[in-house]
Amino acid sequence: MDARKSVLQRTAFFKNADGPALSAAAEAAGELALKKDETLFHQGEEASYSYLLAWGRLRLDQTTPDGRNVVIRYLGPGDLVGTVAVLRRKPYPATPVAVEDGMALFWSAAAKAKLIAEHPTLAANAINLIGGRLEELQERLQELATQRVERRIAATLLRMVRQAGRRVADGVEIPFTLSRNEIAEMNATTLHTVSRTLSAWEQEGILSGKRSSHLVITKPHRLVEIAEHE
Amino acid sequence: MDARKSVLQRTAFFKNADGPALSAAAEAAGELALKKDETLFHQGEEASYSYLLAWGRLRLDQTTPDGRNVVIRYLGPGDLVGTVAVLRRKPYPATPVAVEDGMALFWSAAAKAKLIAEHPTLAANAINLIGGRLEELQERLQELATQRVERRIAATLLRMVRQAGRRVADGVEIPFTLSRNEIAEMNATTLHTVSRTLSAWEQEGILSGKRSSHLVITKPHRLVEIAEHE
DNA sequence: CGTTTTATTGACACGTGTCAAGGGTGGTGG
DNA sequence: CCACCACCCTTGACACGTGTCAATAAAACG
Numbered sequence A, B: 001m002d003a004r005k006s007v008l009q010r011t012a013f014f015k016n017a018d019g020p021a022l023s024a025a026a027e028a029a030g031e032l033a034l035k036k037d038e039t040l041f042h043q044g045e046e047a048s049y050s051y052l053l054a055w056g057r058l059r060l061d062q063t064t065p066d067g068r069n070v071v072i073r074y075l076g077p078g079d080l081v082g083t084v085a086v087l088r089r090k091p092y093p094a095t096p097v098a099v100e101d102g103m104a105l106f107w108s109a110a111a112k113a114k115l116i117a118e119h120p121t122l123a124a125n126a127i128n129l130i131g132g133r134l135e136e137l138q139e140r141l142q143e144l145a146t147q148r149v150e151r152r153i154a155a156t157l158l159r160m161v162r163q164a165g166r167r168v169a170d171g172v173e174i175p176f177t178l179s180r181n182e183i184a185e186m187n188a189t190t191l192h193t194v195s196r197t198l199s200a201w202e203q204e205g206i207l208s209g210k211r212s213s214h215l216v217i218t219k220p221h222r223l224v225e226i227a228e229h230e
Numbered sequence C: 001c002g003t004t005t006t007a008t009t010g011a012c013a014c015g016t017g018t019c020a021a022g023g024g025t026g027g028t029g030g
Numbered sequence D: 001c002c003a004c005c006a007c008c009c010t011t012g013a014c015a016c017g018t019g020t021c022a023a024t025a026a027a028a029c030g
Helices: A002-009 A019-028 A083-088 A109-118 A120-146 A149-164 A180-186 A191-203 A220-228 B002-009 B019-028 B083-088 B109-118 B120-146 B149-164 B180-186 B191-203 B220-228
Strands: A030-034 A049-063 A069-075 A095-108 A166-168 A171-173 B030-034 B049-063 B069-075 B095-108 B166-168 B171-173
Touching: A002 A019, A002 A095, A019 A095, A019 A109, A019 A120, A049 A083, A049 A109, A069 A120, A069 A149, A069 A180, A069 B120, A083 A109, A083 A120, A083 B120, A095 A109, A109 A120, A109 B120, A120 A149, A120 B069, A120 B083, A120 B109, A120 B120, A149 A180, A149 A191, A149 A220, A180 A191, B002 B019, B002 B095, B019 B095, B019 B109, B019 B120, B049 B083, B049 B109, B069 B120, B069 B149, B069 B180, B083 B109, B083 B120, B095 B109, B109 B120, B120 B149, B149 B180, B149 B191, B149 B220, B180 B191
Parallel strands: none
Antiparallel strands: A030 A095, A049 A069, A049 A095, A166 A171, B030 B095, B049 B069, B049 B095, B166 B171
16 A cells, blocks of 8 residues: 555656545555556446556557547556546547556546545646646647648657657667557558658668667657758 | 626536635636737746636637647637646647637636635536547547548538537528638648638538628538538 | 568559639728 | 728649558568
């Protein structure tokens, strides 16, 4: 239980939370181990649990009525999952899929609502987190609306680096598998175009990493140039 | 003051709010009359006030570094404006412009934070509203990523109808000026393509309304077909 | 080691942006 | 009140980015 509290304490959702809030949350929570490719829930299901990712990484998928898939974003440790749906009493709007093993804590809808109602700090933190997601989406909408594919891919990779990048010998690594198809679904394009673009960048020595090996960005500054200029 | 309270009471942000919450909010609020084309604040400014639109209608603009403009959404009576920025202590991410005369109530950042901290109902409502915006944006992102321009325009017009439509003799009217350019900026396209598309629809008798007269959708069902099918 | 998934690469077509040239409407000022 | 101006819209021609189709190759998986 103390271990759980110290996990909670480090997340943005529990920032500045007092002891009672932490204890109440820790007691009401369940734990869930996640294996790669497992889902927390499915888009369209009734929202009965909300989650907090303790460690690991998730991809948030949204499927169109005609079966195409869009990656809304990636989620990392400390991110809330399904919280908006639970509090609004709406079906989950998307499906979170684990891209690596991880662990999540979860609360029933009632417990989560009670937590937030009784601890203003948590409510404020929730607004911060959700608001941050909203602003990030607005930024992506703008990118999608105004920029070419190449630039969007560059921006996306940089965002992944910022959110999850890890320094390695020859640059920065994105520490989980990221297929061309996933990159395509993040950028509203096709894996073909992604493949062509990354091939070109590989030739230019901007990045490397084929197949299931992780992407390594060797010249981040060049990516920044591509994302900002031209 | 009582008039103000009754305005507040009808908004989603104050849904289920108790008397003290309403009174505190009403007392701390300022009022601001809005004329067409006036802005509440500008993208990039420090967020010192948050607003609640009492009546009228706003367009939320976001400008790219290179000067292009994207319409994030339209806001109507009861919508919160600038709240996320204020609570996160970040600069406003966009600029709200009045598309018709209206009135807004506003609170200082401190007052708004206090309100939300002291009245859990308001916090919950804020999460609902912001969460709803988040889910709407996710939906739009998906549209943008997977659908052709024509379909997106149809979906956008239907959304406007749902949010602000008014029944008239020969169909449903969008009760404020909506230039081709604005429609373009909502759909990540150019006014040229919008013009062509609307011309075609006009010939088909789906809608009418040139220039500064308001758009009237005469065959909403056809728009639904275009938005959903094909 | 075969099977399946994922990536690469080329050829081509199509949607839609770009460029360009009017045309109409509303507003403003003389 | 009329004339002019500015703005917005319309329409056509064209080009370009990027999706689609197709074939092959390479890696991953059991």
